[in-house]
Amino acid sequence: MAALQEHLHGRQVLLVEDNLFNRQIARSFLRQAHVQVTEAEHGALAVELVQHQRFDLILMDVQMPVMDGYAATAILRQQLGLTTPIIALTANAINGEREKCLAAGMNGYLAKPFQEKQLLQLLSEWMLVPTISQPALGPGASATSQSTTGLYSIDDLLKAGQGDPEFVIFMLATFTESCEEALVDMRRGLQEADIRLLKDTAHTLKPSLQHLNAWQALPPVEKIDKWTGPFCAEDLTAAVNLLEMLLKEVLAQIAVDLAEERVMTRTLAA
Numbered sequence: 001m002a003a004l005q006e007h008l009h010g011r012q013v014l015l016v017e018d019n020l021f022n023r024q025i026a027r028s029f030l031r032q033a034h035v036q037v038t039e040a041e042h043g044a045l046a047v048e049l050v051q052h053q054r055f056d057l058i059l060m061d062v063q064m065p066v067m068d069g070y071a072a073t074a075i076l077r078q079q080l081g082l083t084t085p086i087i088a089l090t091a092n093a094i095n096g097e098r099e100k101c102l103a104a105g106m107n108g109y110l111a112k113p114f115q116e117k118q119l120l121q122l123l124s125e126w127m128l129v130p131t132i133s134q135p136a137l138g139p140g141a142s143a144t145s146q147s148t149t150g151l152y153s154i155d156d157l158l159k160a161g162q163g164d165p166e167f168v169i170f171m172l173a174t175f176t177e178s179c180e181e182a183l184v185d186m187r188r189g190l191q192e193a194d195i196r197l198l199k200d201t202a203h204t205l206k207p208s209l210q211h212l213n214a215w216q217a218l219p220p221v222e223k224i225d226k227w228t229g230p231f232c233a234e235d236l237t238a239a240v241n242l243l244e245m246l247l248k249e250v251l252a253q254i255a256v257d258l259a260e261e262r263v264m265t266r267t268l269a270a
Helices: 002-008 020-032 043-050 069-079 097-103 116-127 155-160 165-191 195-211 215-225 233-259 262-269
Strands: 012-016 036-040 057-061 086-090 108-111
Touching: 002 116, 012 020, 012 043, 020 036, 020 116, 036 043, 043 057, 043 069, 057 069, 057 116, 069 086, 069 233, 086 097, 086 116, 097 108, 097 215, 108 116, 155 165, 165 195, 165 233, 195 215, 195 233, 215 233
Parallel strands: 012 036, 012 057, 057 086, 086 108
Antiparallel strands: none
């Protein structure tokens, strides 16, 4: 616990929760860890605050008056292009709730009531260096092979290529090309209202994201891949927009790592 508190010292968190009692509990936990807390009573206020202040993480209640957590997250992701981690807070610990939060663009899920250690551990997974732990959406990479931003890792590539740096570089280039092609197909699927093309593209893209531990980009891919209803332009466009934003973050980081030879360095270190 002490180590978690030390690493969280000075971080900026936006707490979005309409219930005063719940806010006070969460605020107490956070302030004991020396986290700087800004509070919002509903999603609309959170959207306004984000446009004027930078936060390291957002704790977002799901059910709130004025604007709920799903609607606020959609605005933050799709209209403002925000990439800050958003953790859902909900009392509805039921099957499908976690998946609904992730599909909406949230990065993680914390059921209420929660304990101090649970809250601080989740914060550490999304805000800190990989020495603490990895994001809750999937297995993580080692510190030597993970991107400095935590957007992807090369662990699986190292194993497949037996540590060959040229193989890793080739596979990252292949991944980049396949992602760019997938985005083109996604856009064509939207334009032609082709649900089969959208689902096939998502299904093909998913294993690559899993092998690179690019977990943040998986929720919209899962949503499209598991789509069972008829074509819905609004919902599917939102999912593709979110996917495009998250994929471009990963691809941009890969490009930087390749240009600065970070991949080579981490391959040799591993």
